[in-house]
Amino acid sequence: MSDTTTPPAEPYTLASPLDALDWRNRAAELGTPYYTPQRPTPIADPYPVIFNADVAALLGLDAEAMQTAGYATVLSGNALPAAAAPVSHRYGGHQFGLWAGQLGDGRAITLGDIETESGQVYDIQLKGAGATPYSRFADGRAVLRSTIREFLASEALAALRIPTTRALSIVGSDMPIYRETAETAAILTRVAPSHVRFGSFEMLFYDRRFDALAPLADAVISTHHPEIAAITDPATRYRHWVAHVVECTATLVADWQAVGFCHGVLNTDNMSILGQTLDYGPFGFLDRFNPEWICNHTDAGGRYTYRQQPQVGLWNLGRFVQAVLPLLDDDPEEAVAIGQSLLDAYRETFDAAWLARMRAKLGLTDAKDTDRALIESLLQCMATDGADFTRVFRGLCAVSGASGGHEAAFVDEFVDREAARGWLAEWRTRLGDTNADDAARAARMKGVNPKYILRNYLAQQAIEQAQAGDYSALERLHDVLRRPFDEQPENADYARLPPDWARGLVLSCSA
Template sequence: MPGPTGHHGVSMSDASTPTRTAGDHPLDTLDWHNAGAALGAPYYTPQAPSPIAAPYPVLLNDEVARLIGLDGADLRRAGYAEVLSGNQLPQGAAPVSHRYGGHQFGVWAGQLGDGRAITLGDIQRADGKAFDIQLKGAGQTPYSRFADGRAVLRSTIREYLASEALAHLDIPTTRALAIVGSDAPIRRETIETAAILTRVAPSLVRFGSFEMLFYDQDFEALAPLADAVISAHHPEIAAIETPTERYRAWAGRVITLTAELIADWQAVGFCHGVLNTDNMSVLGLTLDYGPFGFMDSFQPDWVCNHTDAGGRYAYNQQPQVGLWNLGRFVQAILPLLAEEPDDAVQIGQDMLQTYRGAYDAAYMRRMRAKLGLAEAHDDDRALVESLFKVMAADGADFTRTFRGLCHVGHAADGNDSAFVDEFVDVDAARQWLVDWRARLAHETDDEATRQAGMRGVNPKYILRNYLAQQAIEQAQAGDYSELERLHEVLKAPFDEQPEHAAYAELPPDWARGLVLSCSA
């Protein structure tokens, strides 16, 4: 029976297997290493994408193309939709799906795995740096359970924009190379159209990758996966000859990277939304964008995911959740830390004790920079907390408040309005400025240097939910111009961009009711 017909007049029924490219596509020229396929079971399963009917280009990221050694213009000329939809496989690629488990909302969920993501393989640049190239929404895998293995345009656009927004905020993240669309109907809460995101990252290994092996009691399988991560991404740790010392050094690095990442999120008001252990990267990357959100009005206990009824993953809970998740990760790799179980437990507990200090130090470095403080003083935390208290009382906008402070001078003058106008209680805001200026008296940087430094860490532009929603609605109608425009704005979040000032304004009233869930 023929399938439904899309706007290209092609049957929507999926073909059976993808074809190989003819050898003249730019993606064929990449140096495919395919470490996942080489590792094989129990970590990876060979899995070709499921071809989809009539894929078409939506958006290509020239910057990420350059990151992996390609030219965006060449990709456009060659046509990237067939390959980056999974309909054709690059020569040299060996696609796999990754097996992992995870704790979801604090409960062990068992085997999860790549239910709709297929890694074409990993490539290596001329300088030796490696990247996984993955198609998200490329069809069913052995880990799809009862799901369809597809993604929709709505969620694909959100991940594309969010990952690129964080990248340009200098926050570690997976990257987005391309979006390919199809008119194939996908059922979520309503019928939507399909899309495939090409995701690029140094590695997509997660905490849950090791948890799965631990809960299977497949302890012999822990070391090969750890060694693969260490050798590819931590050569200085790989040089440590004693295995237990090498794994301890690596675990310590994972703890530090996680602390630094969450401090990054807190400093820009970013909420991940679903910090399950299967969504935590061992490289400290922001991974798996579901119901994320950048905070508008400051609320310490803000929850961006309306399915998180208990607020487990609220903004102010993210630092503690990071530690809890690290506890699950360290538990999973205990057999690598020492030969005697009791010794391994003690070593793991001692290592986890370092997290809070690492996080606090990373967080305060970022907050001092946001306030224009080059030196560390004991009362700096109190100054930060007093600002957040005033912001919370008024629901002052997180991003605009800090950006407004960038324009305030050492002495009270007309520029104070850039900051105090964000508050209802102007007197409280002015009193905080008195305390802040008293603290500035201990700094040595001149005003111009301080303000320039603050503008370099306090973004003017973030991916607000309503901006993403507007781009999505236009794209769903076949107009990608707003998606492209918003992407360009987010590439320079610290610049003034006066021609795009409207993107920095407070959300309109209609946007305050926007809610997000785990639906993708």
């Protein structure tokens, strides 16, 4: 149930840096059947948990002024920027391969979108700000636990240079929220160029609202793809747009695979139309390398394992392309053929992107046909021993190109050290002329092989301290994750192997 004991949110009347932003409110202007006006439901006694100066800078916000003004009031939804026009978004989705019907923003309210001085557009969204028309029987709230996890995960991926939504702040409240047990409430301020999803178009398709597809597509294209918007022929314009969605989705999944990130719940309603990582539920970074690892304990069939993510990306694109077929050609048969040809580009794009990322991780500066076999043989060694994904690649950065030089950082990650040394011999042969400058190669490799990732047990430790009212562990972990490629000797404990109890932790979708 939603909290109805407090009055509706009022316009933010205090001096707030948010009021100085250039609010455009494109979603509110687009209106139905895409968005529904929805004001947040105020929450009792909100207080600050963490504020992200990096994201404030993206928005053109003065971080110090935001904190001085008391950001908890406005970023809880208890008060609104005067120019904001809050809405909730209507969409559907395929969940675990089955059409789930209407879903929508059940606990997210977009205050509006703003445009920065550079022309970049950002939605500013409150997640956990109360019930919406799409909450069904839920309360529209989020708990501190899941809010911290999304804050840390989105910022960790951003620092890894992987497209993602961002997190501006967390605001807490002692209001009890009931999930498996009673927890406290929290509101995450999430920022992204757009929160439109594959499921946004699927909902229209399954409603047979084919007339509504073009206005939503045009809104996305005109705001985010001006070079595509300049194409005058509508069918050609939409085909170029769909080709771009296929490409950016393929490269996003390649990014995930290259750092061992598992999304955990790759339903079509969790797939961004801009190719950004969206909706952090039961995610996880690989510890002990297992391509079949299931990080979501509700994924009984293993649909969303690490190995499956590339194929699921293609399957989800298939559902998106099906939804927008009416835009591709007036002839249904021709539209299907065009859609299939656009989808056919996915595998080649993914393979090229994945190989490029993996070659960089190995310090290779050119491409050879044998590279895939070299990469896959390393992954097989890692899987056989359950070696730590992140530490293996980081350890390889320290290995000399000369035989026998500085091998321990890599070899010691394996149980079968002879197999690891055998692979190193193949790698050294492949390095060829790059052997001459170990220092330069190591620097390149350290720039793509992180030392620090968001391990589940680290997030859990920060959560437990935060639940006790101490946010210092959260702030320190966030600071470490902002610099994942740096050595940070003072924070070396964050890069150690997880304790035995924490390896392979799985999570639920509970929020």
